[in-house]
Amino acid sequence: MSFLPLHFTVSGYDFTCAGEASSKVKNKLKQLGYDSEAIRRAAIAMYEGEINMVIHGGGGEIFVEVYPDHIDIKMADKGPGIENIEQAMQEGYSTAPANVRALGFGAGMGLPNIKKYTDSLRIESEIGKGTTIYMTVQVNHS
Amino acid sequence: MERFYHSVTLDVDKCVGCTNCIKRCPTEAIRVREGKAIITPERCIDCGVCIRVCPHHAKKAKFDHLELLNRFTYNIALPAPSLYGQFRHLDHIDLILTGLKRLGFDDIFEVSKAAELVSDATRKIISQGNIPKPIISSACPAIVRLIRVRFPDLCAHVLPLHAPMETAALLAKEEAHQKTGLPTEQIGVFFITPCAAKVTDIKSPIGTTVSHVDGAIAISEIYNQLADVMKHIEQAEPLSQSGVIGVGWASSGGEASALLNDRYLAADGMENIVDILEGLEEERIQGLDFVELNACTGGCVGGIFCIENAYVAKARLQSLRRYLPVAKNHLPAQIPSYMKWTDNLEFAPVLKLSDNLEEAMDMMNRIDSMCQEFPGLDCGACGAPTCHAFAEDVVCGLADKSNCIFVMKEEIKQVTDTLSHMTHINPPLQNKGKIQNHKTQQIQGNYEKNQS
Incomplete structure (x- = not known):
C-alpha cells in the first residue's frame, strides 16, 4: 500500500520548539483532506509524545507513515527509559521535575492522553537506553 | 450573494511585484506573476494585512461613498x-x-x-x-x-x-x-x-x-x-x-x-x-x-x-x-x-490538494521531494511566499520549477558545463584537416630529404 513518509527530529529540553512536528503533520493531513476528527486525534497524541520527548527523552526522532485508512506514528528517544510502564500509563502519575511542572507541563496526562486518542499504542522501553512508542490512528473517511 | 466577493483589490499600476504582501498573507493567497501580485479569491479572507504592509500602496479596499x-x-x-x-x-x-x-x-x-x-x-x-x-x-x-x-x-x-x-x-x-x-x-x-x-x-x-x-x-x-x-x-x-x-x-x-x-x-x-x-x-x-x-x-x-x-x-x-x-x-x-445565524459555519477546504486521496498523497510526496531541491531560503523571488508553497504551485501546475532562480542557476551551470565540454571536442572534419596537413608536411619533408 502506498503511503506518505514523514520524518522529524525533536530537540530535547527546548519547549519553544515542542509541538512543531505535530503542527506540520496536522497541516499536511488537512491538505490531504483527511477526516478532521482523525486529524485532531493524531495531532493531540503526537503533541503529547513530543512534549514527553522534550521533558524526559532529551529529544529524539519521529517517523510518521500516512496511509489512506490509518496513520502510523513512531516516536523514539534515547532518554532514561520508563521504569514501570503500567504506572506511567496512570492518569496523574508524573516524574516531571518541578521546573517543568511550573511551566504547566508534566501533569501526568501525556501517556494516558496518547492512549485515549489513538486506536493502538505500544511502548518499548529499556532503562538507560530509551523509549520508543508506536501508535496508530484509524481514519474513517466521511 | 457572491461567495467570493472581495473588498481587497490591487492597483496594477502601483504594484512593483515585490514580496511584502506574499510573505505576510495568513492564507498564502497571494502570488506574484509577471511582475504583479495576484490574489486567489478562494483563499482571501479580506483581513487587510496586505494593504497594511504594501509600501507602494498598491493594495486597496473598496467601500461605498x-x-x-x-x-x-x-x-x-x-x-x-x-x-x-x-x-x-x-x-x-x-x-x-x-x-x-x-x-x-x-x-x-x-x-x-x-x-x-x-x-x-x-x-x-x-x-x-x-x-x-x-x-x-x-x-x-x-x-x-x-x-x-x-x-x-x-x-x-x-x-x-x-x-x-x-x-x-x-x-x-x-x-x-x-x-x-x-x-x-x-x-x-x-x-x-x-x-x-x-x-x-x-x-x-x-x-x-x-x-x-x-x-x-x-x-x-x-x-x-x-x-x-x-x-x-x-x-x-x-x-x-x-x-x-x-x-x-x-x-x-x-x-x-x-x-x-x-x-x-x-x-x-x-x-x-x-x-x-x-x-x-x-x-x-x-x-x-x-x-x-x-x-x-x-x-x-x-x-x-x-x-x-x-x-x-x-x-x-x-x-x-x-x-x-x-x-x-x-x-x-x-x-x-x-x-441568530440562520446558516451554520461550514468548512471550505480551499487548501486541499485534490479530491482524490491517492492523488493528493502522490502530490504531497512530490511536493516534499521537490522541496529538497529548493534552497529553503523562502526568498519569494519565484513569486510564492515559501519554497514549500512554490513546490505546491509547481505540483499543481501553476508554476514552472525554473521560476526558482537557484534552480535556474543550476540549469544555466549545466548548460555552460556542456558548452565548455563541447569546446574541447574537435569536430572530425577539423581533425581530418590536421591529419592532411601533417601528411603534407611529411610528404614535403620527404621531398626535401630527397632533394638534398
Whole structure:
C-alpha cells in the first residue's frame, strides 16, 4: 500500500520548539483532506509524545507513515527509559521535575492522553537506553 | 450573494511585484506573476494585512461613498465605536453623532448599542452550554473566514450570532419604518466602517443570506468632512445611547470583558490569532469559556480605515466612556431570532490538494521531494511566499520549477558545463584537416630529404 513518509527530529529540553512536528503533520493531513476528527486525534497524541520527548527523552526522532485508512506514528528517544510502564500509563502519575511542572507541563496526562486518542499504542522501553512508542490512528473517511 | 466577493483589490499600476504582501498573507493567497501580485479569491479572507504592509500602496479596499445616500428617502448612519477614538480633544460622543447628521444622515443608530445586546445574548449562550467551549467570537469577519478555510474543527465553536453591525442594521430599519411609515426599501442603512472585512461581510455575509446593511463607508473617507462640521456644532444633540460595554467593543478585549466572566482570552494581530487557533485545535489551550479574536492589532481601532494609531484611539475611548453607565441596552429573557445565524459555519477546504486521496498523497510526496531541491531560503523571488508553497504551485501546475532562480542557476551551470565540454571536442572534419596537413608536411619533408 502506498503511503506518505514523514520524518522529524525533536530537540530535547527546548519547549519553544515542542509541538512543531505535530503542527506540520496536522497541516499536511488537512491538505490531504483527511477526516478532521482523525486529524485532531493524531495531532493531540503526537503533541503529547513530543512534549514527553522534550521533558524526559532529551529529544529524539519521529517517523510518521500516512496511509489512506490509518496513520502510523513512531516516536523514539534515547532518554532514561520508563521504569514501570503500567504506572506511567496512570492518569496523574508524573516524574516531571518541578521546573517543568511550573511551566504547566508534566501533569501526568501525556501517556494516558496518547492512549485515549489513538486506536493502538505500544511502548518499548529499556532503562538507560530509551523509549520508543508506536501508535496508530484509524481514519474513517466521511 | 457572491461567495467570493472581495473588498481587497490591487492597483496594477502601483504594484512593483515585490514580496511584502506574499510573505505576510495568513492564507498564502497571494502570488506574484509577471511582475504583479495576484490574489486567489478562494483563499482571501479580506483581513487587510496586505494593504497594511504594501509600501507602494498598491493594495486597496473598496467601500461605498456618501453619494449612495441619494438612492434612499431616509438614511441612517451606523457608526462603529472605533470612530469615537479618532478625534482629538473630544469630550462627548454626541458631538460625533450630531456631526454625522450634519453630513446628511437623517438618524443615527450606534453599533455599540447593538453590541450591548450581543454581549447579553453571548452571556445567555455561554450559560446554556449548547455550543462547545470555548466559544469563539464571530464579530471579526476576517477571523470567521480564516476559521472557515483553515480550522475545520473550530467551525462549531464560532458564536452563531450576527455581529453588532448586522443586528444594528435590522433594528435601525425597523425603528425607522415605525417612525416614518416608509417601506424598508426606501430606508438606507450605512455602516461607518473601520475595516475592509466588514465591507466584504455586507456584500457576501456568513450566517445569513442577505445583509441588512445597504453600504459601508470608510472612516477615512468621511473623516475630514466630519471633523470639519464638528468644529461648527454649538449644541450637540443628545443622541448617544450606549454604555461602557458597547463602546468597549472598539478595542481588543472589550467584547470578552463584557461577559463578566474571567475565563476568557482576547488576542489580536494575525500572527497571534493563528497561534491561538492552532492551540485551540490541538487542545493545548484549555479552561476557557470564551475567545475573542481580532485580526487587526489593537482590535477594531487598528482597522485599515482608521486615521489614528490604535493605541492612541484606545486611550481616547477610555476617557470618553469614563462617565458612561455600564450598559444602556438589555435583552428580554429570550434571544430574539433575528440576532441568530440562520446558516451554520461550514468548512471550505480551499487548501486541499485534490479530491482524490491517492492523488493528493502522490502530490504531497512530490511536493516534499521537490522541496529538497529548493534552497529553503523562502526568498519569494519565484513569486510564492515559501519554497514549500512554490513546490505546491509547481505540483499543481501553476508554476514552472525554473521560476526558482537557484534552480535556474543550476540549469544555466549545466548548460555552460556542456558548452565548455563541447569546446574541447574537435569536430572530425577539423581533425581530418590536421591529419592532411601533417601528411603534407611529411610528404614535403620527404621531398626535401630527397632533394638534398
